[in-house]
Amino acid sequence: ACCSCDQFTQGYWKNHPDWPSPPCGVDYGKFFSSGQTWLEVLQTPPKGGNAYYILAHQYIAAKLNVCNGCWAPCGICTAEELFNKYTPADIGTLKGNDPLRQQFL
Template identity: 55%
Template sequence: MTTRTGFSCFASRFILAASLLLGLGSASNAAYASEPVRAELGAAGCDGLLLARGVTPDALLADCTCPPKGCVRTQGYWGNKPGVVWPKGYDREADFFGSGLSWQEVLDRPTRGDAYFILAHQYIAAVLNTASGASAPNSVRSVIIAAGAWFATAAPGTCVRGACQLQRSWAGILDEYNNGEYPGGPKHCDED
């Protein structure tokens, strides 16, 4: 299977694991401490969620065996479908990190090969999917956390002409998740 960005699933996951082991594209633990992390519990506690602060992506690589919960939708649904209400705590007009754009403006902007926007589109959809109750394998959660830390220091326009291959691989993983095709993740929602 090949992701929509051209990487094979194995290659995307290999790049993710290697980058996390080598510390590429990640920020200090302090950057992760500001965001609560939801990690699914083992089989005995699949109905609950463990809320932890300061968990690094390395600690989230092992996926749990809980069955997926909820369903996922694509970035097109969240950005283009009229009347879609975003989950509580998320506002279309809120600033998207330091980009100078709102979350909706980021979704409305064509990617034009810029890995910043390619990743941003998939990141926004994944964040909204999880905020809407869709479970995410720990490997997907680690990509969401790493991407959030990267966006905290990155700017639009820095990832053009093939640059930022790690961020492109993150986008491929999140795209697979948002389309309901990620192994162990929830399926795509039936449209209303």
């Protein structure tokens, strides 16, 4: 149990892009160093199991839920550190049990 707010999935946010005004200072126009907007990242399927997009989709849903008044899950800061350091191209080439890919997963 967390709080009395509505927590929504990545699918909900992808299909309802009228996102909350971010009290947490989020720029929806730029998703870290991906070269994409938040919505573009959310609409990008994780081709070939690209762990960047798998984590990004979960992160975006969690962050939007936080901006909507919910609590922040434990891994949100770790995800931000990874997104600040790596791009989708960096992670998209990693396969299987690569340690960095596993960290994103």
